[in-house]
Amino acid sequence: MLTSWQDTPARQAIVDYVERAVQEGGAQYVPPSERIAVFDNDGTLWCEKPMPLELGFILQRLAEMAERDPSLRARQPWQAARDKDYAWLGGVITRHYHGDDSDVKVLMGGILQAFAAMSVDTYAELAERFLLTTRHPTLGRRFRDCTYLPMVELLSYLEAYGFTTYIASGGDRDFMRPVTSDIYGIPAERVIGSSAGLRYQDDDTGGSLVYQAEMDVFDDGPMKPVRIWSRTGRRPVVAAGNSNGDIPMLRYAGRPQRPGLRLLILHDDEEREFSYTSGAETSLEQARAEDWTVVSIKNDWATVFADEA
Amino acid sequence: MLTSWQDTPARQAIVDYVERAVQEGGAQYVPPSERIAVFDNDGTLWCEKPMPLELGFILQRLAEMAERDPSLRARQPWQAARDKDYAWLGGVITRHYHGDDSDVKVLMGGILQAFAAMSVDTYAELAERFLLTTRHPTLGRRFRDCTYLPMVELLSYLEAYGFTTYIASGGDRDFMRPVTSDIYGIPAERVIGSSAGLRYQDDDTGGSLVYQAEMDVFDDGPMKPVRIWSRTGRRPVVAAGNSNGDIPMLRYAGRPQRPGLRLLILHDDEEREFSYTSGAETSLEQARAEDWTVVSIKNDWATVFADEA
Incomplete structure (x- = not known):
């Protein structure tokens, strides 16, 4: 497990945290029902450049x-x-x-x-087809393969230790859902994200759900803790993000009652992925100030994408 | 299982449905990931009279x-x-x-x-204390004991056959959540309901979530399918309700692709519970027209509440 991670302090921080969290009787023990881990998606689990x-x-x-x-x-x-x-x-x-x-x-x-007026089923088909067939403009691989292998391993690792993983993304919930189970092992009911308004349209065969031409929720910044709690009824202990919009979610994780693990992905690998800090400046400052674990793609990941492994 | 049910056509309809749904290779087989069952709460899983x-x-x-x-x-x-x-x-x-x-x-x-301005944690404590300590004005038992034993058995029965149960209630989500795991075996993340707006309030210890003086969602009628899909990403196959507000959820379940089971609880037992159809008139008409399974408390339940068993 975590074999695509280099043996660096970032990996060690994760392993140490998990070992303490599952140590029954330990001072930092977290009962299984409270082992909630939330992950931003764009730039945290899969690529977001040159555009989401x-x-x-x-x-x-x-x-x-x-x-x-x-x-x-x-x-x-x-x-x-x-x-x-x-x-x-x-x-x-x-x-x-x-x-x-x-x-x-x-x-x-x-x-x-x-x-607008498209059914959720049609939208899901279109999104899935796009992700499975379209290629990334510079990386060349299919979009569905633009996921970070070390993060996929981290999701499995946490699940193996009794954590329940959720996606908490600013991206569109219904765009991700058709593929999250396959690519991350995260089923649809554990995908939290932005969403357009929906309307129930009755008909002779039980009705269907169609999109409205208005947003329902933009799940970013301070809305992330709100939507996480609304969905789970719990305060997470593990949170991972990569930008300023993830700060409230990262701050909310764990504290004040429980030990928390906060991961911030740093995009510093121009060769294998991308190098940028635009939109992440404040989160990087907070990471330093509050001792979050910064994960450098360049230094902490032995492999970035599964197809180069 | 289902021992508090009389051996009547209602019980038989449930058993028949479940046996067909889990029969691999059968014409009415439902794969485990699609075995989603949604339950209204007030008047379906627990009492709603003389008031919710x-x-x-x-x-x-x-x-x-x-x-x-x-x-x-x-x-x-x-x-x-x-x-x-x-x-x-x-x-x-x-x-x-x-x-x-x-x-x-x-x-x-x-x-x-x-x-307004109360934290979700304080609200949960107050709600839990109320449900565990206050007694029903006419039935005499504690509110937390005003759940219908046959329905609690039905939840367990469905779970045993690989269904995932959700509450989809017009009632307040955060009022139910502190007790649903204990009384129904349904954890917080599977409780869908109405909710007041929430706001993330940052502070030095990771912040907290507080209620705003405005509704976010009133989860009734056509909003029920919307919220169920938003939470689960799936169309349920089993739905149970007891009033006009449950009609869209009941109609939505199963059709058109999958066989569905639709249960409508009929309150016709003045002796052991209550007898009323106010607010359920249209749903009872639809039940007849669309061949839903009407569950008579008087005739189909041998026991209503666990403490009389």
Whole structure:
């Protein structure tokens, strides 16, 4: 277990924590029902550069819409999607991380229109097909293979020691769900994320659920602890993230009653993955100040992706 | 198993369904991951008369508020709480079932004020203490003992056959959670219900979650399938309810792809529990029209409560 991890202090911190947590009678013992571990997804369990996978999926759909309806071609976000204007799109994310959400709203408006009135079943089929068949633009491997092997091993390791793992992502819940069981061993009911509004549409065969053209929850920052507690009814003891949006979730884990383990993934491996700290500056400062475990992709992971193992 | 059930067609329908669902290779086989069973709580798993248990809890708190603050005593819902004006309170529920929610709003306003800024941990302690120590006004037993033994047996029976059970209640999620594991074997993460808004409040010890003076979700009627799917990512195959608010959940279960089992509890036992159909009229009509299994408390249950067994 954890064979894709280098034998470094990060790996040691994980092993030490888990051994103490399962040591019955020990001062840091955590009963099984409280062994809740939450993981951000984009940039923590799978790649988020050059853009979140989900955004690729959405852009594909927006571009298709603009092909069918020329009136959309001069409007954002359809224009950027059709013209593959990654500068505009990347800027939306960067500006979001720095507190400017004006373009996020433009982008979200397009996204919500793109899937409005679609059933959850159709959406799940499209998302699954995208993840299983589309390739990452620079890494070359299929998107579903852009998961970090050491993190997949960590999920299994925690489960083997009686932890229950959840995804707590700012990404779209229903985009991830079709594949999380296969790629992470995390079933649909343990995927927490952002979501569009849903409506029950009755019919003669029991009805179906369809998306509405409005957001329900944007699961980032202080909403992460809220959604984690709403779903689990418990305060997690283990949390892993990689950006400023994960700070409340990381701070919330464990304290004040229980020992906690907080992991922050540092993207510093230009060769095997990507190197960036944009959007993670504050979380890296907090990690230093509060003694979180920073996981360097370059130094702490022997292997990043399963297909290079 | 199911020993508190009489040997009647209702019990037989349950047993037949489950045997077919687990029969590998059978035409009605349901794979384990799809064996999702959802249960309403008030009036389906525990008593809801003369008023929902949760309302007793809330009234206790509202009465305490009115004791402390005389200006509240002439205002609803504090006045009714302090004066034990059950006629007004009962009317709120009855009028809700008939489509008039004006007083529901008045009541909800009071409820939300009653718990605003309270932490989820404090609320859980108060709810648990209430359920474990307060007695039902007419049945005499503690509220936590007002659960229906045949339904508790049914939950265990389904779990034994590889089903995963969830509560999908219009009642407050966080009111039920402290006791559902003990009384039903359903852990907190499988309790879906209505909820007040929550806010993450940061502090030096990892922060806490506190209630806001606004509703987040009212989990009734067409919201039940929405919340069930949002939580589980699956369409249930078994659903049990007892009122008009459960119709969409019951219709949604199973169809169109899978065989489903739909149970509607009929309160027709004035001697051992209560006899009423108010708020269930339409669901009883649908049960007849769509061949749901109606469970008569009087005829189908040998024992209602564990302490009479």
